[in-house]
Amino acid sequence: MPTTQHISIDTDRCIGSGQCALTAPKTFTQDDEGFSALRPHAEDAPADPLVREAARACPVQAITVQDD
Template sequence: MSIHIDHARCVGAGQCTLTAPRVFTQDDDGYSALLPGHDPGDPMVREAARACPVRAITVRET
């Protein structure tokens, strides 16, 4: 599974970080970022993508 964050679309709502804290974090500017060593297979990744209010997260099967 691959995870893509559209940084031009992200507004820093933080729903991804709240939903999947082992995968997502927020950078120094408050925008979504992937944690180093994250597990793309974490079952909460898809839920985090759905929780994003601006649909900035894309999850694809690889």
């Protein structure tokens, strides 16, 4: 069975820089106010190395990724 990743965004910490959406556009988008949001069904998706890169790229470390 493939590894899945649980992704969470600390919305209180997010500043809307958009680095996550630029790095992993299949997983992240920006909401109507410009803050980070997960695309539908992305919260528990198959592991994608770009998601970890997006978490590293976040200037305020608002993204957490855990492997199951």
